[in-house]
Amino acid sequence: MSERKTERMSARAAIATVTDSFTELPYPARDFTTDGPLAWEGYGVSRARATERTGEDESVVAGLAEVSGRPCVLISFEFGFLGGSLGLRTGDRLEAAYATARERRLPLVSLIATGGSRMQEGMLALTQLQRVARQSALLREAGLPQIAVLRDPTTGGGWATLGAGADVVLALPGVQIGFAGSRVRPADAEPAAYRAEGQLAAGQIDAIVRRQDLRNVLAGWLTLLGGTGPAEPAPAPAPFGDSGLPADGWEAVSRARAAGRPRAEAYLDAYFPHRQALVGDRCGGVDPGMLCGFGLHAGVSYAYAAQTGTATRPAGYRTAARLIRLADRLGIPVLTLVDTPGAANDAAAEREGQGAAIADAFAAVASARVPVTTLVIGEGGSGGALALTSPDRTWVTADSYFSVIAPESAAAILKRDASQVRRTASQLRLRPQDLVELGVARGVLGA
Structure with missing residues (x-):
């Protein structure tokens, strides 16, 4: 048959x-x-x-x-x-x-x-x-x-x-x-x-x-x-290992970019014994670099949107916004894992509405009535990372950074030569401990 x-x-x-x-x-x-x-x-x-x-x-x-x-x-x-x-x-x-x-x-x-x-x-x-x-x-x-x-x-x-x-x-x-x-x-x-x-x-x-x-x-x-009770914030996932804090900005960047660093899949597998995925932006696009869905942690249901270390495409932001709005409507807290060098900036991304997609993700997080918890697990590349970041409930791992711009790009804009990239990285104060001191993050996990 x-x-x-x-x-x-x-x-x-x-x-x-x-x-x-x-x-x-x-x-x-x-x-x-x-x-x-x-x-x-x-x-x-x-x-x-x-x-x-x-x-x-x-x-x-x-x-x-x-x-x-x-x-x-x-x-x-x-x-x-x-x-x-x-x-x-x-x-x-x-x-x-x-x-x-x-x-x-x-x-x-x-x-x-x-x-x-x-x-x-x-x-x-x-x-x-x-x-x-x-x-x-x-x-x-x-x-x-x-x-x-x-x-x-x-x-x-x-x-x-x-x-x-x-x-x-x-x-x-x-x-x-x-x-x-x-x-x-x-x-x-x-x-x-x-x-x-x-x-x-x-x-x-x-x-x-x-x-x-x-x-x-x-x-x-x-x-x-179905939800499991009051919408308490998702606990921040446990970090992998205890690598200590980076000495300077460039070390923070290098550690976040290391090929062997744990990625979103490893965090999600450790955090959720059972999870199921939401796929696609309902506008014709799928971004494999954005993992979205719902999972059970300690018997409680949470929604998750996780970047996997790639440049996030418009479909990824739209899918994340769809997930966050659904979770908010159902009263389910949200966990986001931030890890991207930034938003995709190629011509195709612009044609697909990158600016509007990022704005939609910002709006979904900003308007959520349920708590949103964020853990930065790798690269925090500018607004492309910030769009998925909780404004008041963000933690960072010791192997991460968050910056207004990549240090190489900052050096180029400031007309500095390549030898100044490391110094620029430290000036940006992008290390995990810098982010806590600046009030951007609540704490460093795995230090």
Whole structure:
């Protein structure tokens, strides 16, 4: 059996794949003529055949569920019922599910497989997208998470509302994803762009998950996004080793640039026994040099955004800002690890909106109501590093520096020759102990 046939499962099969228990919601009653609101000839017959084929009387099933013991409201689409399309009754069911999630303070999980809005109900079907968007906004306002699982296919308005509008977007391997369905795409469209793998590379989804792993991954996300109590600041991670303080500025820079120094991955692995990643800026970009996600430390959920020592690109700043705003909305404290020579400054970065992306990251940190904790673990290169730095809860390791500008660049701007770079580094007062004395950092770890 092919991967595609394996993934195209019914609504009830999808529910059984991820849940321990499921109790269907009572749905609102709606007067509905045989051929629907447009009196579309044959529509009633099509619905009857769809019911006979699938056992469902609408394209969505919704109810209260448990995923490995984690309660949620769950929505599952039945693609076999008129292509999983959204009509008036579908909108009723979706609205009821969102309302139940708000009333019971539960996360909402959507298992999506849809071709879009139902043509036989015309504009009345299309306006169901506005209903869904409104309900999604109300759930965000209530501080409750939304997780989408994209099945085959996820296209049209279902992708553009329940799918792309979710906080975390997962997809089964190889499934079709895109606003344009397969029958309305341009003839020369690149097929890979409409598959899960292409959407992951473009930063539109967070992960591709095999069907057999889906329950555990969903349970992990429900745990991480559920919060665990008051939003106390994340403790600063423990440093690696005890290297002592650098004697001068250039030694600080050299140690921070050393190839063997521990990087973000090592800190995250030591800090979080369990973590899951958010990927992409939702604008078409992914920066591998920015690691974002949520993890459990000492049983408490924290969000993290960590630079890995590379020049941070616009997609990295936008992804970090997305993460921080989500954590803030859910009441989850944030940990940032700063390590970059600075923001990427090539022409491509400028075309991708580097200035606006950095500004967005600054704004996300500045406006966060949850505490943000920062540890500078390597290079702190100018505003590209400061954009992820807490203004009042920052620590530095003994193998780090933070500077208004790289000492080589400072020397060049001041028209000093290369022999003056070391002296310039010390004048910038960028050492860990200098940062504490200047009040930029609270303390040095690992000294």
